[in-house]
Amino acid sequence: MKFKLIFYCLSAVLLTACGTGKQEPADSDSTETQTEEKVSTLDTTGLYKYHGGSWYEKNKNHAYFKSEKVDAMVMKNKLYVPEETDEIPMDYDVDYLEKNDLESLTTRELIYYCLAYKNSFSQICAGDDFMDDGKTPKIPGMLPFDYSGLLMSNTQRKALESRKDSVVKVLSDYILANDDKISTDYLQILEDLHAVNAIPALISTASEKNLHNYTVLLSLMYTMKYQPLLDSPFYEDLYGNEAYTHGNRIEATPENRKAIVEMARAFYKGGKES
Amino acid sequence: MRSGHTYLFWIFSLQFSLGLVGCGQTKKTNGNEIPEGFVNIPAGEYELGEKGHYVNPHHKTKTPGFYISATEITNKQFEAFTKATGYKTTAERFHNAMTFYVGLDEFEWYNDTTANWQYPFGIKNEGIKNKMDHPVTCISFLDIKKYCEWAKVRLPTLDEWEIACRAGTEGKHFFKGDSTHVPEYANIWLSRRHSEANVHDDYLFTSPVKKFKPNAWGLYDMYGNCFEFCADRAKPYKDKKNLACARGGSWWCSKNSCNFFNSVDIGRVDQFASFSNQGFRVVLDLK
Numbered sequence: 001m002k003f004k005l006i007f008y009c010l011s012a013v014l015l016t017a018c019g020t021g022k023q024e025p026a027d028s029d030s031t032e033t034q035t036e037e038k039v040s041t042l043d044t045t046g047l048y049k050y051h052g053g054s055w056y057e058k059n060k061n062h063a064y065f066k067s068e069k070v071d072a073m074v075m076k077n078k079l080y081v082p083e084e085t086d087e088i089p090m091d092y093d094v095d096y097l098e099k100n101d102l103e104s105l106t107t108r109e110l111i112y113y114c115l116a117y118k119n120s121f122s123q124i125c126a127g128d129d130f131m132d133d134g135k136t137p138k139i140p141g142m143l144p145f146d147y148s149g150l151l152m153s154n155t156q157r158k159a160l161e162s163r164k165d166s167v168v169k170v171l172s173d174y175i176l177a178n179d180d181k182i183s184t185d186y187l188q189i190l191e192d193l194h195a196v197n198a199i200p201a202l203i204s205t206a207s208e209k210n211l212h213n214y215t216v217l218l219s220l221m222y223t224m225k226y227q228p229l230l231d232s233p234f235y236e237d238l239y240g241n242e243a244y245t246h247g248n249r250i251e252a253t254p255e256n257r258k259a260i261v262e263m264a265r266a267f268y269k270g271g272k273e274s
Numbered sequence: 275m276r277s278g279h280t281y282l283f284w285i286f287s288l289q290f291s292l293g294l295v296g297c298g299q300t301k302k303t304n305g306n307e308i309p310e311g312f313v314n315i316p317a318g319e320y321e322l323g324e325k326g327h328y329v330n331p332h333h334k335t336k337t338p339g340f341y342i343s344a345t346e347i348t349n350k351q352f353e354a355f356t357k358a359t360g361y362k363t364t365a366e367r368f369h370n371a372m373t374f375y376v377g378l379d380e381f382e383w384y385n386d387t388t389a390n391w392q393y394p395f396g397i398k399n400e401g402i403k404n405k406m407d408h409p410v411t412c413i414s415f416l417d418i419k420k421y422c423e424w425a426k427v428r429l430p431t432l433d434e435w436e437i438a439c440r441a442g443t444e445g446k447h448f449f450k451g452d453s454t455h456v457p458e459y460a461n462i463w464l465s466r467r468h469s470e471a472n473v474h475d476d477y478l479f480t481s482p483v484k485k486f487k488p489n490a491w492g493l494y495d496m497y498g499n500c501f502e503f504c505a506d507r508a509k510p511y512k513d514k515k516n517l518a519c520a521r522g523g524s525w526w527c528s529k530n531s532c533n534f535f536n537s538v539d540i541g542r543v544d545q546f547a548s549f550s551n552q553g554f555r556v557v558l559d560l561k
Binding site (some may be wrong): 121123124145148243 | 370372380381383385434466488499501511514516517520527529530531532533534539541543546547549551552
C-alpha cells in the first residue's frame with residue numbers, strides 16, 4: 001500500500017495569521033462581537049472535501065461564531081490521505097490543532113473549532129426515530145444526537161472544560177441575545193459541561209419554540225442528582241429504571257414547562273446559597 | 275439450483291472449500307441449492323417499516339429473493355480475507371477505532387489508538403485469538419466493502435435486512451411477546467447503565483455466533499451481538515455521503531440506551547468509523 005501522509009501548507013499568509021504564541025489569548029467578547037457574523041454559512045468547498053459538510057448543511061441557518069483564523073489553522077494542519085484505488089475520497093479528520101494552537105484560541109474561537117471540526121465519531125442508535133403523534137409537542141430527557149455521525153474528541157472536550165466559566169458565560173450571553181435561534185450544539189456543550197451557571201439564561205429564553213432549553217434544565221438537575229427532580233414524576237418517565245433515556249419524552253404542556261422552570265430556578269438558587 | 279446460478283454457485287463452492295466464506299457444502303430447499311451458512315429468503319412482496327416512524331415509515335417492497343448469511347461474519351472469516359489479500363483495515367491505518375470499557379457514560383466511547391479488529395478493546399485487553407467464532411468488529415464500512423469485493427458477496431440493503439429479520443412477522447419484534455424476551459434471542463447489555471456490568475450477563479461483549487435463538491427463518495443474532503452495516507442509507511440520510519446505516523442491536527445495546535434490538539429502527543455511523551460493536555452479515559444474489 002502506498003499511503004502517504006501529506007501536510008498541506010496552503011500559504012504563508014495563513015500561517016502567520018494563526019497566532020503561535022503561548023500568551024493567554026485575550027478573550028474580549030466585545031472585540032470579537034465586532035467581527036462575528038451573526039448568521040454564518042461556511043463555504044465547505046475543499047475544506048470539507050468529504051467528511052464534515054453534513055453538519056453545516058443541517059445547521060446552516062443557525063448562528064455560530066465563525067472564525068477564519070481557526071479555518072486557516074485547521075487547513076494548515078489538515079492531513080490529506082490519498083487513497084490508492086477507492087472511489088471514495090479519503091480525507092480523514094484528526095485532531096487538527098496542536099496544544100499550543102488550541103491554547104492560543106479565544107473562547108469564541110475554541111467553541112467554533114470544537115463544533116465546526118468535530119474530531120471523533122458517534123454511533124447513533126437512538127434519538128430521532130420518535131413516533132410523533134402530531135399533537136402536543138414533547139420534551140425529551142436528553143438532547144437529540146448530532147445528525148452527522150461526528151462528535152467532539154476528548155481533547156476538544158477537555159479544552160472546553162478547562163475554560164468552563166468562560167465558555168458558559170459566552171454561550172449564556174449568546175443565548176440571551178439570540179433566543180430565536182439557539183443552536184442545539186451550544187446547548188449540548190452546556191449539558192456536557194454541567195453548566196449550572198447557564199440556568200438563568202436557559203430559563204429566560206425557554207419557550208414553546210425553544211423546548212430543548214427545558215431538556216437541558218432537566219438533564220442538568222438529573223446529572224446533579226437534584227432530589228426534587230428525583231422525587232418528581234418526570235424522573236421515572238425520563239430517567240428511571242425502565243426509561244428509554246434518549247427516546248422517552250414528556251408532554252410540553254404549559255403546566256409541565258412551568259414546573260420544570262420552577263424546579264430549575266430553585267435548584268439554581270439552592271446551589272448559589274450552598 | 276436455478277438455471278443461470280451455476281457460475282456463482284461454483285465460485286462459492288470454491289471459496290467455501292477454502293474456508294473463505296465459512297462453508298463447504300450446499301443443501302437443497304425447494305429445488306434450490308443453498309450454500310451452507312446461508313438462508314434462502316423467498317421472493318415476494320413484503321410490508322416493512324412502521325407507521326409514523328421518521329426514519330423507517332411503513333412501506334412495501336418486492337424482492338426476487340436472495341441468500342443471506344445465517345450469522346454475522348466471524349473473525350475467522352475476516353482473517354481469511356486479510357491473509358489472502360494483506361488488507362489493512364481503516365483502524366489499523368488511522369488508529370481511530372472507538373472502543374469501550376465498563377464505566378463509561380451512556381453513549382460514551384473512547385478512541386483507543388491500539389484497537390482494531392484483532393484487538394477490539396485495544397492491545398492491553400484480550401484479542402480475538404480465542405474468539406474466532408465471534409463476529410468481527412472494529413471494522414469500518416469501507417473495510418466491509420473490500421471484504422465483499424473479495425468474497426464476491428454484498429451487504430444487504432436496509433429492506434433486505436428487514437425482510438430477513440422479520441421472517442414473515444409484523445410488528446417491532448420477530449417473536450411473540452414484548453421486549454423482555456429479547457435476551458433469549460440476542461446478546462445485549464443487561465445492566466441499567468454502562469457504568470456497571472450485570473453479573474448475570476454471560477457475554478458482556480461479543481459472543482460466539484449462534485449462541486442465542488434464531489428467528490423463524492434460521493437467522494441468528496439479528497437483534498444483538500453486533501450492529502450490522504447495510505448497503506444503503508435511509509431516506510433522511512440519502513445525501514449524507516459520510517454516513518452508513520446499520521441495523522439490529524449489539525452487545526452494547528440496552529433497553530435504556532439504544533433500544534435498537536428490533537426489526538424497525540435504523541441507526542447510522544460514519545463510514546470511516548470502526549466501533550467495537552459494529553459488524554456485518556452478507557448477501558448472495560440468486561441471479
